[in-house]
Amino acid sequence: MHRPVHEEHHFTAGETVRDIVIGMSDGLTVPFALAAGLSSTAVATSIIVTAGLAEIAAGSIAMGLGGYLAARSDAEHYASEKAREEREVEVVPQAEEDEVSAVFREYGLTEAEIAPVLRSFRERPDAWVDFMMRFELNLEEPDPRRALSSALTIAGAYIVGGLIPLSPYMVLPTASAALPVSVTVTIAALSVFGYVKGRFTGTRPWRSALQTALIGGAAAAAAFLIARVFA
Amino acid sequence: MHRPVHEEHHFTAGETVRDIVIGMSDGLTVPFALAAGLSSTAVATSIIVTAGLAEIAAGSIAMGLGGYLAARSDAEHYASEKAREEREVEVVPQAEEDEVSAVFREYGLTEAEIAPVLRSFRERPDAWVDFMMRFELNLEEPDPRRALSSALTIAGAYIVGGLIPLSPYMVLPTASAALPVSVTVTIAALSVFGYVKGRFTGTRPWRSALQTALIGGAAAAAAFLIARVFA
Numbered sequence: 001m002h003r004p005v006h007e008e009h010h011f012t013a014g015e016t017v018r019d020i021v022i023g024m025s026d027g028l029t030v031p032f033a034l035a036a037g038l039s040s041t042a043v044a045t046s047i048i049v050t051a052g053l054a055e056i057a058a059g060s061i062a063m064g065l066g067g068y069l070a071a072r073s074d075a076e077h078y079a080s081e082k083a084r085e086e087r088e089v090e091v092v093p094q095a096e097e098d099e100v101s102a103v104f105r106e107y108g109l110t111e112a113e114i115a116p117v118l119r120s121f122r123e124r125p126d127a128w129v130d131f132m133m134r135f136e137l138n139l140e141e142p143d144p145r146r147a148l149s150s151a152l153t154i155a156g157a158y159i160v161g162g163l164i165p166l167s168p169y170m171v172l173p174t175a176s177a178a179l180p181v182s183v184t185v186t187i188a189a190l191s192v193f194g195y196v197k198g199r200f201t202g203t204r205p206w207r208s209a210l211q212t213a214l215i216g217g218a219a220a221a222a223a224f225l226i227a228r229v230f231a
Numbered sequence: 232m233h234r235p236v237h238e239e240h241h242f243t244a245g246e247t248v249r250d251i252v253i254g255m256s257d258g259l260t261v262p263f264a265l266a267a268g269l270s271s272t273a274v275a276t277s278i279i280v281t282a283g284l285a286e287i288a289a290g291s292i293a294m295g296l297g298g299y300l301a302a303r304s305d306a307e308h309y310a311s312e313k314a315r316e317e318r319e320v321e322v323v324p325q326a327e328e329d330e331v332s333a334v335f336r337e338y339g340l341t342e343a344e345i346a347p348v349l350r351s352f353r354e355r356p357d358a359w360v361d362f363m364m365r366f367e368l369n370l371e372e373p374d375p376r377r378a379l380s381s382a383l384t385i386a387g388a389y390i391v392g393g394l395i396p397l398s399p400y401m402v403l404p405t406a407s408a409a410l411p412v413s414v415t416v417t418i419a420a421l422s423v424f425g426y427v428k429g430r431f432t433g434t435r436p437w438r439s440a441l442q443t444a445l446i447g448g449a450a451a452a453a454a455f456l457i458a459r460v461f462a
């Protein structure tokens with residue numbers, strides 16, 4: 001449909017990359033901030049590690065299972081809306097033709113220019129329904145097999161991301177020794193991750209690196225202050 | 232464009248409702264699971280409350296600020312893609328006409344039926360660009376003013392959601408006393424929230440209630456087991 005060179009200009013991230021980005025940005029950020037927050041209190045590193053692992057378990061399941069069920073709902077929503085459009089194209093074709101006309105009138109087409117499109121749709125109800133799904137309802141057909149792999153990718157990326165800020169607390173004896181290492185390692189990981197994410201999604205890479213590091217830093221600073229006030 | 236009765240059939244959640252759903256589902260789930268996980272260890276309720284508040288601070292900032300920056304990136308992405316299409320429509324109109332034709336050929340239209348549409352677009356470059364943005368690139372124009380209110384809504388919903396599972400640990404003396412109250416209150420809140428969410432998004436409400444409670448319960452159970460193993 002496109003010349004390859006054009007396609008490349010409009011390059012956007014594949015779905016697996018998008019799932020890794022979703023899981024890893026939260027995985028790097030929230031366990032990092034939680035551990036930093038608990039470091040401001042007098043608790044032992046073993047409790048910080050336990051809390052961090054509990055957070056990783058909870059976060060990865062909430063994101064993965066949540067994503068899985070949302071994808072399944074989307075697939076069912078698409079199927080039920082499609083069944084409705086199929087019924088309407090058959091039962092109230094005039095109303096559906098008005099809707100097609102409305103879509104094209106938005107782009108300045110006249111009734112005379114729209115007429116051949118309507119004629120073509122009357123002969124091809126399947127194409128008509130596909131058109132209504134995409135251009136009236138703005139729904140893309142979800143791939144039902146993606147739900148499970150998407151859920152596992154998001155959960156896995158969350159776990160990998162979350163173990164990075166937590167690892168210094170596992171090997172160093174005190175929270176005050178582990179905190180600066182965790183901050184350094186995680187801000188570096190967030191920057192690299194933000195840079196790579198920017199390359200994949202078409203955002204300027206250095207700006208993406210800065211933004212990702214900023215979110216992580218702000219979350220960690222807020223958690224640190226809140227924990228210090230309430231501990 | 233539609234008769235009201237038809238519009239109502241395709242009812243989908245407004246953007247504010249969607250933001251509340253995003254913030255509250257994670258806010259109810261992750262702090263709940265973290266507190267449940269820490270309850271399986273011997274730590275004092277004051278540490279559970281501190282960890283929970285640190286998590287709420289981190290999670291609400293990660294989601295709110297992350298959402299804000301993502302919305303800003305989307306707006307910039309849209310603007311740069313639109314500038315590209317405007318240039319292409321002017322510089323390589325033949326290539327862009329081929330792309331319009333490709334969109335319509337997917338729906339079974341012949342070149343003769345497409346010709347008047349192309350003629351109309353040549354006279355209206357603005358409509359042509361709008362058409363390419365939506366139908367070729369599948370991009371909707373984001374509202375730049377939404378970014379801030381969306382970020383605040385998501386963060387606020389996360390905070391409100393997170394304080395529900397945490398409140399029993401604030402008032403009851405021991406974690407073993409607070410845990411069953413937190414589980415009961417939160418599973419009830421998740422079910423009500425899931426039911427209301429289902430009403431707004433067109434999913435069957437009882438099923439949505441069950442799914443939301445299931446995600447929260449699974450995340451809490453995993454956090455509880457992980458914390459018990461590692462504590």
